[in-house]
Amino acid sequence: MSEKSQIVFMQARLIRLAAKKWNTDIQKASSLLSQYGLLKLIEDGFETFHTEGDQAVFYDLETILESKGVDIVAALGQ
Numbered sequence: 001m002s003e004k005s006q007i008v009f010m011q012a013r014l015i016r017l018a019a020k021k022w023n024t025d026i027q028k029a030s031s032l033l034s035q036y037g038l039l040k041l042i043e044d045g046f047e048t049f050h051t052e053g054d055q056a057v058f059y060d061l062e063t064i065l066e067s068k069g070v071d072i073v074a075a076l077g078q
Helices: 003-021 026-035 038-044 054-067
Strands: none
Touching (some): 026 038
8 A cells, every 4th residue: 555545544544533532523523633734744744653553643633733722622613
């Protein structure tokens, strides 16, 4: 499998995980991650992220959102 395919699969897994953890739909989770550049971050940091589990990467993404002052619930409109 090409690296690009692996990146896309990782992004998809993390979007699904975010939707589940945040109790929202996949589209909203994807939009939030995209809005704050986190899907691009996954692509750029894939060499590091692919050595970690999805839960660890998701924790990193949430930490980044929090450091930016993002209220996830409010950002999702819930």
